[in-house]
Amino acid sequence: MSVRFVLASSSPARLKTLRAAGVEPEVIVSGVDEDNVTAESPGELARLLATLKARAVVAGLTEHATVLGCDSVLEIDGVAYGKPGTPDAARDRLREMRGKTGVLHTGHCLIDTSGKQELRELESTTVYFADLTDEEIDAYVDTGEPLVVAGSFTVDGLGGAFVTGIEGDYHNVVGLSLPLLRRMLASVGISWPALWQSSPRIQYDDTEAARYDDTRGGFARAKAAAEAVHSLLPWTAAGSSTEVPAGGGQRVLELAVGTGIVGAELVALGNLVHGVDLSESMLQRARIRLPGHVAAADAGRLPVADRRCDAVVAIWLLHLLEDSSAVIAEVARVLRPDGVFITTTEKSDSSRYADGRGPNDTRSQDALSLLVAQAARHGLTLDGATTFPGPPRNTNESPLYPLVRFRRT
The missing domain is CATH 3.40.50.150 (Vaccinia Virus protein VP39)
Structure with a gap:
């Protein structure tokens, strides 16, 4: 079965995760203004943003597709942290996070337009942060990486050395849970192997x-x-x-x-x-x-x-x-x-x-x-x-x- 699978996210980490798992999605950025969305809890905020992204992309489609929207939010002491956006904000957040434990929530919304089905799920992973020095924080902020990721850190990039452990799904911390996505796809009648695609290869002898x-x-x-x-x-x-x-x-x-x-x-x-x-x-x-x-x-x-x-x-x-x-x-x-x-x-x-x-x-x-x-x-x-x-x-x-x-x- 041929599946048109769309990732409603501009996140390079999510795209890289899917590709490493053998999935080559079509990427369509939703354009949702994340800053003006609120919810009763950090987890619900992540799920709501994922849903809004998926729905925004579906609204612009002219053909049937299976669309995945994702959004991640870091929760520390009940406070939700998204992308900091500026060096000063990233620096303040990293100082607040060091030596603490947080929960990385990633909302997943899967919409299958042919079957008119919409699934909304949340995966949460506990993250333990190292006690970073001010010098390490300044150097990390100078790389630019923490400015554009939820919670001001990555586990698969330069910030990986600052995460001392996790409890739960590693891929969820990166940006999407592959096991959860597999189960969601099965619920709409799509098997995981159906998404495996090989890029065309042009060879010369x-x-x-x-x-x-x-x-x-x-x-x-x-x-x-x-x-x-x-x-x-x-x-x-x-x-x-x-x-x-x-x-x-x-x-x-x-x-x-x-x-x-x-x-x-x-x-x-x-x-x-x-x-x-x-x-x-x-x-x-x-x-x-x-x-x-x-x-x-x-x-x-x-x-x-x-x-x-x-x-x-x-x-x-x-x-x-x-x-x-x-x-x-x-x-x-x-x-x-x-x-x-x-x-x-x-x-x-x-x-x-x-x-x-x-x-x-x-x-x-x-x-x-x-x-x-x-x-x-x-x-x-x-x-x-x-x-x-x-x-x-x-x-x-x-x-x-x-x-x-x-x-x-």
Whole structure:
């Protein structure tokens, strides 16, 4: 049975938890104003917020789906703590929490539109906090992590060392209870294995990898692409006030790095580049050009911690995918605030127009209108563009490939 499963949450931790469990949800952010919602207890507040999120997303759907809304609230001494929002608030909360025991409540609301069923559940986990020093609190707040999470801490991130123990479901502290979700899905007639999905994998064998560069314009196109990407990087763009710190601190992650031919040109321009790809045949060549800086990984499930990259680059990737939403979500997760995503766009249509043919509506995952809409859901805003030439075609004219930049807000 095919299930359209929607996560009504912008939480990277919840998305990461589901993906680690083999579930690739469609993410739709609810837009619910959490600050103006009240309830009689912290647990009821978490359940109410989860319900409001799920209902808000369902209201905007035009097709049937199973929608999960979640919200977490930390309770200490009967007081509810959500996201602090500011460094001062986070610092005050962490000082109040240190050495104490709290209860992390996560509300779950599952709405199955086809069966017109709505389930509302609450999972609560006891959390024991270490007696943090003022220096540890200040250092933790400076990372920015506690500002955007319920209760000002994480158990799966930098804050994990400050949690001395839990009683209950670990995943519930991260943001959603997998065992509870499994039971809720069973109540609406959906088995847990029905949600297991595999991302499409585009592979190249040794023969294809060996001739890939020559059939894709070789070094000339790779250099043109790298120079165009370089011009859009925030620390090299014309008029930019952003400077590269000593030691080349900015991190550029190239998705579908392939043979590393573009990445190597970016390195030659002074950038620190890491790359991921699914094809071992391609990676064998990339390891020669980018030794120690490439890894086998799915662009839709990146082995990168949250907010670790200054720029993510994708050259000729999105048009190959059946659905680019998972990749966009991952890009937003790993980018630092004010980081940028640079990608080619409209490749299939530009190639078809160059050959005198019309557009192909069946391959639109790199269509600019679609990318702008998907990016907006994850806090990415289009704020730059350029083009670069490809190899000459039969007319001896070089086609121009569009390159766009999205900035993480």
